Amino acid sequence: MIDYKDELSEIIFSKVGEKTGLSIDEIKDLIEIPADRSMGDYAFPCFRLAKEMKKSPTLIASEIAETIASFGIIRESIAVNAYVNFMLDRETFIADTLGTIAADSVNYGRSRVGCGKKVIVEFSSPNIAKPFHIGHIRSTVIGNSINKIYNFLGYDVERINHLGDYGTQFGKMICAYRHWGNEDDVKRDPINTLLSYYTKFHEEEELHPELADEARDIFARLESGEPEEVKLWQWFRDESLNEFRRVYDLLGVEFDSYAGESFYSDKMQSVLDELDDKQLLLDSEGAKIVDLEEYNMAPALIKKSNGSTLYITRDIAAAIYRKKHYDFYKNLYVVASQQNLHFAQWIKVLELLGYDWATDCVHIPFGLVSLEDGTMSTRHGRVVFLKDVLNKAIERTREIIIEKQVNTDDIDDTARKVGIGAVIFQELSNNRIKDYVFSWDKVLNFDGETGPYVQYTYARAKSVLRKAGADTQICTHDCDGVDFSRLTGDRAYDLIRLLYGFPEIISDAGDKYEPSIITRYIADIAKAFNKFYHDEHVLVDDEAERKAKLLLVKASATVIKIGLSLLAIETVEKM
């Protein structure tokens, strides 16, 4: 596909480069895409040239427009105020864009920039034996999309679920299980049962303080690898993971590794030794810290006064392990913005340890989810479970399908894909940094620019293609013999301009770790497609015109499908 910005900057440079004194890169940097089609496909602002050329920018613009006029890919150059507006040759542009999409098909926008580079995405990372609630959806869905995007850009992605599967809480849980537990209850409903043990432990601990010692003892035995304790811990972990997997299956999420906190428990001492060797460790109030005052940060607490290690110690160990084991190009952490300070300290400590790859470690923060009556709190019963949200979305979709007599071959399959897609689409619509308040009304509302709207658009496009295939035998993969001059409508052109921008959208979303860029883009495509579809009849009698239009319909469906797949949303052929 032609890079029009490149072509354009070359033309401008060769024609007026000397006069302006700008380099080709500077010119390319200045070129913009006007908001309104009437102002051309590309625009070149001339304000900056005024000082150098000692002329008014308006005059410069008209001189440039006159010099370039119609040349190569440019059909027309028009000076408006201090801008030169360039109109492309539409037929060339359309043929090039639709031809590329037809040829690349499901690989349109795929890149090889990441070839041979390892990217680690750590995401989701729930705590074992705790319910998976709506607050966990963000890391899971954002991380999963970032994984898909990087994969599409050619990177070798390693998906890590850094489970919260270690700590004194497991001593308490095993202790509680031994006193009041029951194997069948755990098997029937692992997470709720384990959680109830944990709660029960805290109640009993008030009356029998000696339980705390017992739990501490048990955790010590677990740490030293006593088979009895390890077996129970492993069982709790497996049961919890099985339950998490049900949610992951619904969301289409997979992991390459579940190496969580427990995995690093034996890798802590070497971190402490290393910090000590490099004289970074200070004694403070009986604990070991790394002083970060010089960097305007609170000290990083590495080791508690009772000798045990902390979160940051584990994250340091994990980063060092991952560098050795994976030799990552980037090591990404999709974790809530509440932990900004923790990650800033962590990166700084890695830097102080002398690791030049510290800057390849990136914290990808996201905002807080709260409920109308306050912050989520499992203990206070202020909690919305993720599986309830997903199931209700599926249920609501099924109701609509029946109520509106939606055309579908498989109600269950359609309800699942569209319902889950609606939740993911909404979750990935806003910038990840924004906080939001969860609302059932909002998550179950499918009006406007939502997942169902986009999926409906896709199904409609596919419907037209099916119809065309049935009565004309047209092969839309084949651009030969297509007369693109038949695709003259502005609505078609707007849509094609959007389709052209897809590869850049993907790389932008990757650079910014921001799936919402793709979400909003897909919504724009759907909107532009619906406008086109509404204004122009696709299955016209004239064969050349019909072929050209079908190619556009096909290209739109292709881009919607790829885009949604990067958000981990499945499409349906009918709905």
Place this chain on the structure above:
RNA sequence: GUGCCUGUAGCUCAGCCGGAUAGAGCGUUGGACUCCGACUCCAAAGGCCGCAGGUUCGAAUCCUGUCAGGCACACCA
């Protein structure tokens, strides 16, 4: 108290590496189906871009201050 994030239409949000009249969805009001799928499309109303300074030919965008909300700030993760 200190640091970070957020503040744009009634609501939810785009736009933020400066550029042309500040955009979208929802909601409101009014339109469009002999037509490929009406979960569609068209139009209208609705904005001191939190506030005040500054930089600039030009600021929602950059800088400073300030107000409001959120988060974090040593033995949880």
